Amino acid sequence: MEKYTLSVLVDNNAGVLSRVVGLFTRRGFNIHSLSVGPTVDEHISRITIEVKGDIYMVEQVSKQLSKILEVIKIKTLKESEMVKRGLVLVKIKTNTKNRGEIIEVANVFRANIIDISASTITAEVTGSDNKIEAFIRMVECYGIEEIARTGMTAMERGANTLKLDK
Secondary structure: OEEEEEEEEEEOOOOHHHHHHHHHHHOOOOEEEEEEEEOOOOOEEEEEEEEEEOHHHHHHHHHHHOOOOOEEEEEEEOHHHEEEEEEEEEEEEOOOOOHHHHHHHHHHOOOEEEEEOOOEEEEEEEEOHHHHHHHHHHHHHHOEEEEEEOOOEEEEOOOOOOOOOO
C-alpha cells in the first residue's frame, strides 16, 4: 500500500470536516493523518489528508469528495512536488545526569526545548515523518512520558498553488 496526500479546499463552515471524514468512514478507508486550518481567506480551510491505499481508492475518494457541496477543490499531491511537515511534542523523563545528553539529541534534530522541569524535558520537533520517528527512537531510551502529535500538512512546491479559479 502506498501513502497518498490529498489537499482539499473547503468552505470554512461548521460540519464540513465531519462530512469529509464521514465519507472515509462509510467506505472503510482509514485516514493515516489529518490536518485542518484556515487559508489566506478565512472563509476557506485547507484539509490535508494522508491515506494508505492504491490509486483506485484515491480516485474513488476524490470523486466522492467532489460531491460534497462545501468542497471547492481537491488535489492529490505528488511526493516530489510538495513540502510536507508535521509537529510532535515529546515529554521525556530526565534527571541531572542525562539532561545534557537529551539536549544534545534535541540540538541534532533542531528540536526546540519548550519546557524543562526537575524530572522532564518537553521538546518540539517539526519535519517529515522520518525525522519525527527518528527523534522519538533516539529519546525512547530515556523514557517518554507523553507524546502529542499533529497530522502532516502539505502544499505544492514553487509557484504551483491550490487556489480558487477566478
